[in-house]
Structures are given as C-alpha cells and as structure tokens.
C-alpha cells in the first residue's frame with residue numbers, strides 16, 4: 462500500500478480480524494488491541510500511516526531504532542541486489558558485506574576492535590557475557606570469574622540471562638527464578654538518587670557502591686561490569702560526566718571487563734556515534750543493535766577490543782575459538798543494508814544533527830515546566846525524558862493511569878511517545894527517541910501536543 466492510497470475500512474477490518482485470530486502479541490493485552498489498534502501500512506521520514514489513513518509523528522522511532530527515518534527505498538535496492546548475489550551463507554566462512562560492516566564498525570569505534578555478529582540486542586549482550594566468561598577461562602585458568610555486575614532499573618534484553626542482568630523486578634517476576642550470576646548495584650539517577658544524596662556532594666556514592674559490591678562478591682568471581690551509558694529504561698537518565706570514567710577505573714583496578722550496552726544509545730542517538738564516546742572511556746565489550754541498520758533488517762553485534770579478541774586466537778588444537786554459532790550471524794543481506802545505513806548516518810551527519818535537534822527539542826520541552834506536573838526534562842541528543850510528578854518537592858510520581866492518559870492523548874492527536882518502564886517509582890516518565898532526521902517543525906509539534914495534553918488532563 463502506498464502512502465497515498467485511500468483508506469480502505471474493509472481491508473483494515475479484515476487485517477484486524479486475521480491478526481486477532483492468529484497472532485500472540487508481545488507485551489500488550491489482546492483486549493486492548495480488540496478495543497483500539499494501529500495497523501501500520503506505510504511510513505516516511507518520521508511519520509507512520511495507519512490503514513485508516515491516519516498519520517502519526519513517531520517520536521519513538523519504532524522501538525528507539527529507526528535512526529535514519531522511514532522510507533529510505535535505496536536500502537530496499539541494496540537488499541535486493543545483495544539477495545540476488547548471495548542471500549545467505551554461514552559466517553564460519555567469510556562474506557563481502559559482513560567484512561565491510563565489521564571494518565566500518567571498527568572505524569566508528571576509533572580502531573582496535575573486532576566484531577561478532579548476532580541478530581538482536583539481547584543476543585548481543587548475551588554473547589558479551591559468554592565471550593567474557595570464555596575470555597576469563599583463558600586468561601585466569603585457576604579462577605572462576607563468571608559474574609556480571611549490572612544496575613537496578615536497567616534493561617538489557619529479553620532472554621533469561623539478559624533479563625536477569627536487567628534490574629526491573631516487575632519485568633522479571635513472571636520468569637523467576639534466575640541463575641543468580643548477575644549482581645545488581647544502585648543506578649546513577651540524580652533526580653531520584655537511590656542514596657538520597659545530591660550531586661556533586663554525593664561524591665558519586667553510586668560508584669562507591671560498585672567497589673563495595675566487587676569486593677563483597679570477590680573480584681576473582683566477577684567477569685564484567687555492564688552499563689548502558691545513558692540509561693533508557695528508567696526514563697532516560699544521564700549520569701554525571703565522571704561516572705563512566707570512574708566505573709572504568711574500577712574495572713581496570715580489579716581486572717574486570719567493561720561491557721557497554723549501546724543498543725539504544727548507539728549510532729548517533731545521543732549526539733555522538735556512540736554514547737561512551739562522550740565520556741572518553743574504552744570499553745572491552747560493546748553491544749550494538751537497533752541503529753546499526755535503523756531496523757531496516759534485523760542485525761546486531763558484540764564488538765570486542767583487540768585485547769579480548771587476541772585471547773581467542775591460537776592454534777586450532779588449542780580450542781580457543783569463540784564457542785558458539787548462530788545461524789543468521791553475519792547475514793550478508795542484513796550486513797549490506799547496515800553498511801549503507803551507516804554511510805547515510807555519516808553522509809548526513811546525523812549524530813551532529815541529533816545533538817542539534819535534541820538541544821532544540823529539550824529547550825522546547827523545558828517551556829513545559831510551566832505545568833506544575835513536570836518535575837524534570839532531561840536527555841542527551843535525541844534521547845529525551847519528561848518526568849511527571851504530583852508534587853515537585855516530594856517527587857511523588859503521577860499514577861500509571863495518568864501517564865497512560867498522556868500517551869493516549871498524544872496518540873489521539875497524532876503523536877506517538879513512549880513511557881518509562883520502571884514500576885511505581887520510575888514509571889512516570891514520557892520518553893522520546895525520534896528518528897534523527899526529525900525537523901524543527903516536528904519538534905514544535907511534539908512540544909505543542911504535550912502542552913495541550915498537560916493542560917487538558919487531570920493530574921490530581
């Protein structure tokens with residue numbers, strides 16, 4: 462269906478019926494979809510179109526992922542051409558697009574990295590855990606370094622291990638028990654400091670908490686520290702500038718690998734190609750996904766520093782090679798699309814554009830502080846959150862129903878925004894992560910629609 466096709470209610474209704482009768486949807490209750498649904502049939506730039514002809518400004522870029530925006534038909538041409546040439550072959554061999562993509566990623570990282578390809582952000586983190594464990598077996602043969610230390614209220618994926626690494630009790634509860642290989646520390650979230658302190662007089666209690674945990678667990682049992690540089694799950698939280706460098710120092714002090722999750726943060730989202738590059742750190746393991754192909758095809762990767770890579774190099778008889786394979790890793794078609802996607806990000810300077818438009822959007826959103834319900838507007842680049850509170854002094858969050866009402870109001874008025882997933886305490890944030898091609902006029906539309914929502918809805 463093209464963007465200009467006339468709405469076809471009968472066709473739409475048939476798709477809704479076919480879907481409800483056959484699909485098991487993720488994370489949404491079917492009765493909700495029965496009552497109201499979106500049947501997305503086309504998209505262009507930052508706008509998606511429903512089969513009923515309604516258009517929506519997608520301020521979440523799907524699931525934080527369509528960085529170059531929708532409707533880049535040249536990526537379809539790249540995919541078709543590659544599919545004609547070589548649709549698939551396992552990555553225990555080499556292929557042309559995956560080699561080019563790994564070289565491109567190495568360049569974006571500033572050199573010194575090798576890339577292991579997978580299909581999703583979850584797998585990228587999961588492979589990171591496994592590569593770290595195998596590395597530790599090679600490098601510390603007498604020790605048993607297997608634990609990952611991660612942060613409460615983080616999200617790192619949907620597999621059992623990545624869910625365990627994440628720190629959202631409500632998301633985990635249905636799937637307990639977990640292995641216990643993941644240890645959690647308090648997250649750096651200054652608006653709601655877990656220690657009740659204020660930056661900078663806090664002296665980074667959150668980093669001290671990490672060192673206490675490393676010592677308490679025993680450094681010789683810890684393989685990695687896992688952090689998302691700018692936390693998305695908790696409603697977008699930008700840590701103090703010293704946080705990540707201090708975490709890195711502790712990793713070096715105790716011979717622990719620093720594993721950084723750039724699944725959302727990466728590929729220009731925060732105003733640099735990767736968020737860790739704001740902080741001048743040099744991670745050992747980097748999980749990338751989403752923006753790597755702007756979600757035009759599923760592909761992701763675990764990028765490892767050459768010092769880690771070297772540990773996997775040896776004679777075939779030594780059995781040091783990476784001990785896993787996945788069918789679609791290094792898929793030539795997805796890789797070719799990702800290569801072109803990265804070229805577009807670079808040619809159009811979309812990381813710089815994210816910095817510029819992000820600053821513009823955040824400035825606009827700060828005008829909404831005139832509404833008493835806005836507790837804080839925060840973000841970096843085009844990764845933005847607005848925290849809604851019943852009272853600015855107590856910071857009591859608005860209720861889940863109230864935050865839901867804001868999302869619904871926006872949708873009814875042609876704007877798609879997200880909401881944080883942090884339970885009762887952290888669930889009061891409207892999130893935004895639009896395509897990096899978003900225009901000033903579209904940023905104005907976001908501010909204007911939220912302004913109307915906050916004026917109209919009842920937050921008492």
Ligand SMILES: Cc1ncc(COP(=O)(O)O)c(C=O)c1O
Nearest residue numbers: 581582583616617618724725750
């Ligand atoms: C920070 C972060 N890490 C990992 C993942 C998992 O990625 P995927 O859904 O592609 O498995 C997500 C998904 O949203 C994420 O936000």
